[in-house]
Amino acid sequence: MEHVVSAEEKIRSFPERCHKAGLKVTQQRREIYALLAASLAHPCPEEIYEQIRDALPSLSLATVYKIVDQFHRHGLLRKVPTRSQVARYDARTDEHHHLVCTACDRIEDVFLPPLPPRMTRLPSGTDFQAQSYELVFHGLCSACGATAQT
């Protein structure tokens, strides 16, 4: 797990991390990574596509899918587990957790003290090699919670 790193630092070290992963550094990849590193919104491929079209009109949605999938497989992005059909990506790869709004599908990061090992050590007899874990909270974000009041 990486240490906390600023968005700027992640963008700066991006080419180097691509090289290590055996990936070429293209403008599409730079734009997509920079967008995700600067975002708190955990965008889906469609949203990434929409937001980069201005800067890169030739971009295709299929390319966005291919790139985020590669980034995810090489550990540059996390894919957030959700109950919805659409994929959501996060450039933060340090240990943190997610709040998922059941009303609007907004996703927020949440940072909690490290879980004690007794919480994340699987019971003996569990035949599963865990590589990572995260807490997923479901509930209402501030906007949807406020709406529900009325």
Add this chain to the structure above:
Amino acid sequence: MEHVVSAEEKIRSFPERCHKAGLKVTQQRREIYALLAASLAHPCPEEIYEQIRDALPSLSLATVYKIVDQFHRHGLLRKVPTRSQVARYDARTDEHHHLVCTACDRIEDVFLPPLPPRMTRLPSGTDFQAQSYELVFHGLCSACGATAQT
């Protein structure tokens, strides 16, 4: 959160819980619920459909989608957060967590001691009303772990 309840008991009390939720008890619903209550596999709608066709050949896949969605909205089923596009359902609604295999998408239940409140109380300043939480572990199930060895 419900107490631990056997599959048989859940199936027995199913009609009563449907009534409370304002849902009619149909054969389709009984079959789908019974399958899920007896399963450890967290099946997707397509799998539910395939496994019930024998007993109920007239069943349609669209009906499976409608029923599991209703069950989920009325709290009879949990929908497991995953990174994949397909929906996965679980009739266990008591507090437990999930192991998701990154190789074959198998999902297993895991029961851990209750998380200490300091782990699940969101940091002050977090403007989000959490209604539930669960731990999601990603890694390799026993079958895929064994394959990876070779």
Add this chain to the structure above:
DNA sequence: TTAGATGCAAATCTTTTGCAGTGCG
């Protein structure tokens, strides 16, 4: 009796694939 449930087919949404042309290293 009747509101709600089902089944079917078509529509929609999300993601993947194949391939010809392009560009990074």
Add this chain to the structure above:
DNA sequence: CGCACTGCAAAAGATTTGCATCTAA
């Protein structure tokens, strides 16, 4: 220069919708 990458269009996969018909309560 070569192999990986991109864009496009078409295909595939997952889910939803509209509507006529049926059925539990």
